[in-house]
Amino acid sequence: MAIDHKDVSEVAQELKGQFDEFKKSNDKRIDAIEAEKSKLSETVDTLNGKLSELDELKSNLEAELASVKRPDGNVTNKDVTEHKTAFELFVRKGTDDGLAELERKAMQVGSDPDGGYAVPEELDRNIITALRDEVVMRQECNVITVGTEKFKRLINQGGTNSGWVGEVDKRPETSTSKLASIEPVWGEIYGNPAATQTMLDDAFFNVEQFITSELATEFAEQEESVFTHGDGIKKPKGLLAYGSDDKGDKEREWGKLQHLLLKKPTEITADEVMKLIYTMRKVYRTGAKFMMNNNTLFQVRTLKDAQGNYLWQPGLQLGQPSALLGYGIAENEQFADVSADAVPIAFGNFNRCYTILDRIGVRMLRDPYTNKPFVHFYTTKRVGSMLVDSNAVKLLKAGATK
Numbered sequence: 001m002a003i004d005h006k007d008v009s010e011v012a013q014e015l016k017g018q019f020d021e022f023k024k025s026n027d028k029r030i031d032a033i034e035a036e037k038s039k040l041s042e043t044v045d046t047l048n049g050k051l052s053e054l055d056e057l058k059s060n061l062e063a064e065l066a067s068v069k070r071p072d073g074n075v076t077n078k079d080v081t082e083h084k085t086a087f088e089l090f091v092r093k094g095t096d097d098g099l100a101e102l103e104r105k106a107m108q109v110g111s112d113p114d115g116g117y118a119v120p121e122e123l124d125r126n127i128i129t130a131l132r133d134e135v136v137m138r139q140e141c142n143v144i145t146v147g148t149e150k151f152k153r154l155i156n157q158g159g160t161n162s163g164w165v166g167e168v169d170k171r172p173e174t175s176t177s178k179l180a181s182i183e184p185v186w187g188e189i190y191g192n193p194a195a196t197q198t199m200l201d202d203a204f205f206n207v208e209q210f211i212t213s214e215l216a217t218e219f220a221e222q223e224e225s226v227f228t229h230g231d232g233i234k235k236p237k238g239l240l241a242y243g244s245d246d247k248g249d250k251e252r253e254w255g256k257l258q259h260l261l262l263k264k265p266t267e268i269t270a271d272e273v274m275k276l277i278y279t280m281r282k283v284y285r286t287g288a289k290f291m292m293n294n295n296t297l298f299q300v301r302t303l304k305d306a307q308g309n310y311l312w313q314p315g316l317q318l319g320q321p322s323a324l325l326g327y328g329i330a331e332n333e334q335f336a337d338v339s340a341d342a343v344p345i346a347f348g349n350f351n352r353c354y355t356i357l358d359r360i361g362v363r364m365l366r367d368p369y370t371n372k373p374f375v376h377f378y379t380t381k382r383v384g385s386m387l388v389d390s391n392a393v394k395l396l397k398a399g400a401t402k
Helices: 005-068 078-093 097-105 121-134 136-140 197-201 207-229 270-279 294-300
Strands: 142-146 153-156 179-182 185-191 194-196 257-261 289-292 328-331 345-348 354-359 363-367 374-387 393-397
Touching: 078 097, 078 121, 078 197, 078 207, 078 363, 121 136, 121 142, 121 207, 136 207, 136 289, 136 328, 136 354, 185 207, 194 197, 207 374, 257 270, 270 345, 270 393, 289 294, 294 328
Parallel strands: 142 354, 257 393, 289 328
Antiparallel strands: 153 179, 185 374, 194 374, 289 345, 345 393, 354 374, 363 374
């Protein structure tokens, strides 16, 4: 069969034309891709530049924030450093120009320099921390730090009544909750530690540690006493000073604790300790503890149940505390011995019941003249307290002797 050369030539020509068109189209597409790639490359370079600027700005902002952030133990700033330096110069040498200038900057115009100067906040908080280690009531109760004495708390002195009704029955009106605002009772505690000028001139003598230790020792015994039974006159009101009666939670006046009377005013029985626990509602028994002094604790350790088992359970593992009927024990030497008209034992959730407030703003006056060669540091601190929930703690009370 003969081949038609003309047809082959036409086909080849058509293929060449189609290839040329494809090549032109593909070249345009490749050129467009290259152009787009170039644009994307420029955009990426621009974005990288912006990101570098943002990273630099972020670093600058973080440095700026760190310089103004309030100190929390690890963070320092210019103002804090200035205050600490000026305070140490005041304590060691009696030079108060730096502190006076700082207080003027802070606009503390109501503070008389003759009444001393505010200690650095770090030292203030160190004193509070040291007191917690010394004062049992601070360990067991709720402790908050405030910047002003204008502190109030809203509490519910009685819940709303509720009940059951039929589908078409009338809904009787329920009583409203008894909401009340309570305020702490404030007092000012003072200490007057002393050091010699030779001690203060020693560059290796840690002034802040000395002051913290001395004030914690002086304040601790006073605070333990006042938080337990302080009368609230020029001092905080103690837990036991709010009074008590034998009525239950629903019948008792709010603000009074409930007590159980001992059958014998000088003797505690195992049944009375057990009854004290279960007089308290279950919701309060979570986190509850006993509180008593060392002499009462000795008596309680000898108590046995009907099967002859000791109520006291020593901790069998390292770090595990001893327990009384499964509950922890806090030793407070300000509690009374087992005697007539005394309250030897309290049981409950002290954290929910009683709140202690520390006002930031310890002030110090340096006195090198009254008792030479000693330099005294007259230090004052505002402390408050309030009863928050009178259902959270129950008392075991001894009656009067007949």
